[in-house]
Amino acid sequence: MDKAILITYDKEDAINEAKGLCEAAGYEVVHIIQENYLQKPKYGISLGILEKLQEIADKIRPDVIVFDEILKPSQNYNLATELQREILDREGLILEIFESRASSAESKLQVKLAQLRYEMVRAKEKVRLANMGEQPGFMGIGKFEVDVYYNDIKHRMQTVKKKLLKAGKQRELHRQGRKRMGFTTISLAGYTSAGKTTLFNKTTGETRTQSKELFTTLSTTTRRITINQEPALIADTVGFISKLPAYMIDAFKSTLEELTYSDIIILVIDISDSQ
Structure with a gap:
């Protein structure tokens, strides 16, 4: 597993989430730098923290430095030039997870x-x-x-948009078919890794991959169940995460649309989540 230095906000929830993202992407976090502000113009961090980071990086020799914020190309370039290390910002990290899942x-x-x-x-x-x-x-x-x-x-x-449009039309045909058959549709929604897939498996008898890692589910799966002798459809959907860029949400628009067409949305919450 590649080693990573993580730069994130000085808040427990932010640290846990950022560390979870790193682990989901296959990085072992070997050191964490916590800051209250990560949006300085040139590097995202102050010169003092940059010097501290340089010392730590020279000692630990990480494979990547993960910056838990959106970096401008110039900031990424400046950091990479100064530190002579691969720099991965929050968006890039999430995209790596998406690609692998x-x-x-x-x-x-x-x-x-x-x-x-x-x-x-x-x-x-x-x-x-x-x-x-x-x-x-x-x-x-x-x-x-x-x-x-x-x-x-x-x-x-x-080219990709055209292919997604075609897939979206196919999904719409499936929705219309379910509506004609009179099925009640139920969607499981919530934060990524909150337990949606676990509940889905328990309800349907499926064995979909379930994990505490973030973004285990990236596509919607729908199965038929029976509630009080009445047929219904339940869907396991893509999970949410804080500060997910709008363009990423838009890219998954056709999948997330399942929520808007549901008769019932069950919000799944991890009871151990402090939020």
Whole structure:
């Protein structure tokens, strides 16, 4: 397992969540730096903390430094240049988990769309920096190459969106079929790793993978059950997490739509969660 230094907020919930994300992505957190503010302009952290981080990194020699906040491309570049280590921000970390957990064709497309949108923002920033002449050849990519890369991302996004639109239409046909048959639809919703899949398995007799790790479920699974001699459908859905970027939620729009069409939504809460 690769070693990681984690930089996160000085709050117990934030620390636990960030550490859980690291572990879900396959990183062993060997050191944690806690700060009240992680949005300094140049590095996200102060120069004093940067120097401290450099000393710790030289001693521990981690494979990656995880920054529990959204970093601008320039901040990521500045940190990587100073520390000579791979820098992974919160969004990049979540996307790594998504990629490793996606199993269905639709969830893989959704993850790909989220990844492309993540890259799109960074491509725009690279173009902006190159045009301003602030960092020519930013991250080793010249202006012309960045423009080509930017256009390539847009093209690939359109291709993925078309495939997701087709999958969404198929999902809509399934919903209409269930409605015609008069099934009551129930959706399990809640924070990731709250126990939705465990409840789903207990209710349906299924053996879907259940884990305390975050984002074990990335696609909706629906099964038929009987309640008081009446047939119903219950769905296990994608879990939520704090500070999930809007574009990631939008990428999973077709999956999350199942909640809006449900007759009953059961909010699953982990009783041990302090929130």
